[in-house]
Structures are given as C-alpha cells and as structure tokens.
Amino acid sequence: MSRQAALVVDDEPDIRELLTLTLTRLGLLVDTAGNVTEAKRRLAEQEYAICLTDFRMPDGTGMDLVEHVAKNYPKVPIAIITAYGSVDIAVGALKAGAFDFVSKPVDLTVLRRLVQSALKLAEERKAEPAPVATGPSPLLGNSAAIEEVRQTVAKVARSQAPVYITGESGSGKELVARQIHELGPRASGAFVPVNCGAIPGELMESEFFGHKKGSFTGAAADKDGLFQAANGGTLFLDEVADLPMHMQVKLLRVIQEKAVRPIGARQEIPVDVRVLSATHKNLARLVEQGAFRQDLFYRINVIEVRVPPLRERREDIPLLAGRFLDRIAPDWGVEKPQLSARSIEALKTYDFPGNVRELENILERAVALCENSTIEPEDMRLTPRAAAGGALPAGIADPKVAAGASLDDYIDTLEREALLKALQETRYNKTAAAKNLGITFRALRYKLKKLGIE
Numbered sequence: 001m002s003r004q005a006a007l008v009v010d011d012e013p014d015i016r017e018l019l020t021l022t023l024t025r026l027g028l029l030v031d032t033a034g035n036v037t038e039a040k041r042r043l044a045e046q047e048y049a050i051c052l053t054d055f056r057m058p059d060g061t062g063m064d065l066v067e068h069v070a071k072n073y074p075k076v077p078i079a080i081i082t083a084y085g086s087v088d089i090a091v092g093a094l095k096a097g098a099f100d101f102v103s104k105p106v107d108l109t110v111l112r113r114l115v116q117s118a119l120k121l122a123e124e125r126k127a128e129p130a131p132v133a134t135g136p137s138p139l140l141g142n143s144a145a146i147e148e149v150r151q152t153v154a155k156v157a158r159s160q161a162p163v164y165i166t167g168e169s170g171s172g173k174e175l176v177a178r179q180i181h182e183l184g185p186r187a188s189g190a191f192v193p194v195n196c197g198a199i200p201g202e203l204m205e206s207e208f209f210g211h212k213k214g215s216f217t218g219a220a221a222d223k224d225g226l227f228q229a230a231n232g233g234t235l236f237l238d239e240v241a242d243l244p245m246h247m248q249v250k251l252l253r254v255i256q257e258k259a260v261r262p263i264g265a266r267q268e269i270p271v272d273v274r275v276l277s278a279t280h281k282n283l284a285r286l287v288e289q290g291a292f293r294q295d296l297f298y299r300i301n302v303i304e305v306r307v308p309p310l311r312e313r314r315e316d317i318p319l320l321a322g323r324f325l326d327r328i329a330p331d332w333g334v335e336k337p338q339l340s341a342r343s344i345e346a347l348k349t350y351d352f353p354g355n356v357r358e359l360e361n362i363l364e365r366a367v368a369l370c371e372n373s374t375i376e377p378e379d380m381r382l383t384p385r386a387a388a389g390g391a392l393p394a395g396i397a398d399p400k401v402a403a404g405a406s407l408d409d410y411i412d413t414l415e416r417e418a419l420l421k422a423l424q425e426t427r428y429n430k431t432a433a434a435k436n437l438g439i440t441f442r443a444l445r446y447k448l449k450k451l452g453i454e
Helices: 012-027 035-043 062-070 087-096 108-127 144-157 173-182 203-207 244-258 283-288 292-302 316-330 341-349 355-369 407-425 432-435 441-450
Strands: 005-009 029-033 050-054 078-082 101-105 162-168 191-195 234-238 274-279 303-306
Touching: 005 012, 005 035, 012 029, 012 050, 012 108, 029 035, 035 050, 035 062, 035 108, 050 062, 050 108, 062 078, 062 087, 078 087, 087 101, 101 108, 144 173, 144 303, 162 173, 173 191, 173 234, 173 274, 173 441, 203 244, 244 292, 316 341, 316 355, 341 355, 407 432, 407 441, 432 441
Parallel strands: 005 029, 005 050, 050 078, 078 101, 162 274, 162 303, 191 234, 234 274
Antiparallel strands: none
C-alpha cells in the first residue's frame, strides 16, 4: 500500500523543515514549496492527501492557494497557517474552502490532530461519492426565501467549516443543521443535537466532555460526553448563546485543540467533530455587551445561514399545513381534515411568532377541536394579534371590540399574549421568560396561575 503524500507550503526553510519532520512521523511522504507558483506546479504533478500553507508568501497569499485548491482539487483538505490573533484571515480562509487553520507558533499536538482529521476526511471523500439528496428536501416550500436556504445548505454541506444558523424560535434551525449533516461527508457519522440552555450549569462539563468513575459524587461509572458521542460526525449546539462564560472558554479550547479531557481523566481524548451552532438571539450584540466571547463567536460563525421566519414566506403556509395534517391525522386516528378557504386566509395573515413550530401546534389543536372534516378559523383558536398590514386575520376577534369585553378582559388578553409569546421564544424556560419580560420569576408564576396558563 502506497504512502499518502502531503504538501507543505512556506517561504521559511525552518518552518518547512519542522512541518516536514512532524508529518513524516505520521507516516506521510512530504513535498515542500516556497511560494504559491511552485505549490500550484506540485499540485498539478502529484496527488496529495493534505496541503498545509502559510498565509504570507513572496508571490501571493495562502488565500490564493486555498481558492485554487477548492476550485481544482476539491477532495484535497487544505489548512492555513496564520499569525497568532489573525482571526479575520483564518475566518476568510475557512469561508474560501480551507479545512481548518493553525496559529503560529505552531502547536505540534494540535497540528497532528488536525492532520489526522484531514486524512480521515480525505479517505472518506476518496472512497465514497459525495452524498446527494435522493428525495424531496425536508426544507419544504416554494418561496424564494426557502429556496435560498436550500441552495446555501447544499454549498456549506460540502465544507467542514463551522456553521452558525440564525433564526427565530420555531423557524426550523435544527432541521437545517440535520440537512447540512446529511448532505456532507460526515453523513455516515452521528448527528448529536444538544440544547445548551437545557443543561444545568453544574452538569455541563460532564455532559459535554464526559467523566471518569469516582471523579465526583454520583459518578458510578465512566461516561462519554457529547463530543465523544459525535466523534466522526456532527455536534449541533442549539441555543449556544445560553452557554455560561466558563463553558464558552472550555468549548473554545476543545474546538481549537480537537480534544477533550473528561472530568477526572489525566489525558485528553482526540475528537473529530464538525460543530454547527444556532440561536434565536443576536449573538453579535451579546459579544458587544461582553456576554459572549468574541474569539468563540469567530470560531463558530465561519459561515452563517439565516432561516427566514414563517411570515417572510407566507406562500409556503398551505404546503406546510398540508404536510402537518398528513402526519397529525393518523396520530389522532382520524381522516385528514381539510382547511377551509377562511382558515387558509387566517393562517396566511397571522404573524406566527412561534413560526413553523407554532403552525404545527395550531393544526394539532384544530384537529382535536374540529367537529367535521373541515377546519374553520374558530377551530384553530388563533391568539388575537395584529396581522400583516395591521388587519386581524379572518375569524379572529379583536378584544377591543368584542361584545361584552371589559377593560379587565382586554388587559388579561394582552397579558396572556405577552406571556405565551415569551414562553414560546424561550422554549418554555420560565426563568428566561421572566428575564425577557423584565419581571421576577415569582411574578411570572403568579401571572401564569392567575390566567390559567399553568
């Protein structure tokens, strides 16, 4: 079996020698180049399993080489070597198609792990054709907005760069993350989703990195963490903005070092994981406020995918509603009901603060309440709320003019609406909902009980 070859590109002879020695010890044959022109010539003459390039060169930049490899040799992982703190360069390289980057002075342990991950990826790319969608996309809709998302997903799936998915609660961020995983070279590996806001702070380190038996009270056996579970696959960090600062530091280190140290362990365990993240919050604003680390933000936000809210693709609502009813009806043991024209109009003019997830919940409620084969607006019980353009959807009463409505009734309706919206946006995390509403947790509990929500 022939040995795999690596190409090292750097204009400094000492760096070339150090990298050559490191890669040779990993069993690779190593060629070197001192500039971009020579590197392009070697790439044309020889098949390489990996390429490492410095950024600054006499006749160009490492970015030029990254773009050249991405265009002409897409199956060759290329990593760029940058000066310490050159975050913008590193992010730019990843967006251009680089597999990863390492900072100077080069940490040889980190470099070895990067190379091992790259070689594994190169073998998978060589052995199997790139996964392609064999059926209709799970990202349903015919709108321009969702078509743009599908095209973006298809592009970023081929990369190994971290992807940051933005969008409102319930818009389908996890679905997008799953699609990126399934269309990429890690499709055969595990997809491990985790809601960062749902893990108690005292258990976070154990959940993410694992622990050894006896490392703390209750640790009755060794336990793998989420990173180990996702090894060779994808780890999806949902609501990443909810990570406390001490976990942000640890997460950044794991992403950089490509290794985890379980609680109570003496040695680190290498992990090969692609990290996807998402949140409904404005992460850039949190960085400005000092609530989220800038270096971690740059690490996870290499490529950004925005998932549009449902109100920006209203033409997709009938199709989505039909698919939900296809699933809901058998679960309830009934024939699939149809939406009346009034119901479709009401849905298309509703603002959907809970997005696609709210649409599904509305239809499930409607199936339970409708008394015949047709769903009317009254069956959906839409929350009174301003519709697109300021008008209320058909079948929804305005509390200000409802017959017999008192001022107290009107206030209660508005208060209930605000509480439900806050709960939906925080996935029913009452502590977070209270914070967003600017009231105490105790006050929230009282209001929920008073309004019959709890």
